Amino acid sequence: MNKSKPNNPKASAMGSTEVKRYDQAFKRQAVEHWIKTGKPGTRIAAELGISYPTLKDWKRRYTGDALPVRMDLAAENRALKAELTRVRQQRDILKKTLGILAQGSSNSMNGSTP
Numbered sequence: 001m002n003k004s005k006p007n008n009p010k011a012s013a014m015g016s017t018e019v020k021r022y023d024q025a026f027k028r029q030a031v032e033h034w035i036k037t038g039k040p041g042t043r044i045a046a047e048l049g050i051s052y053p054t055l056k057d058w059k060r061r062y063t064g065d066a067l068p069v070r071m072d073l074a075a076e077n078r079a080l081k082a083e084l085t086r087v088r089q090q091r092d093i094l095k096k097t098l099g100i101l102a103q104g105s106s107n108s109m110n111g112s113t114p
Contacts, residue, residue, distance in 0.1 A: 022050075027058045034059065 022030075034044045034055065041059075045052040 020050075028062055030055060031059045031062050035063070 030044070030048055030050070034041055037044070041055050042052045045055045048055070
């Protein structure tokens with residue numbers, strides 16, 4: 001970790017909280033680590049010894065998002081299968097409806113011709 005001393009040495013000597021400064025490379029690596037691992041941001045922040053809001057702020061600066069995009073493939077797969085089932089049912093209903101309408105049309109035309 002590349003941390004530098006606080007800007008105000010008197011504040012440290014007086015017992016107030018120390019302000020930590022991180023260089024750009026550390027910030028970018030922290031954000032990349034968060035994105036690549038897919039771990040919760042709170043866990044990454046704890047591992048790095050920083051606050052979660054700080055990590056979110058860094059991500060917002062470097063990638064434009066406040067939260068990482070997580071690929072939950074199992075959940076996406078379940079959702080897609082459910083949608084496929086629904087669309088197949090709709091298709092089958094439409095096929096039956098068209099079959100009924102086609103039969104009704106042909107029967108009425110055949111019956112009306114003397």
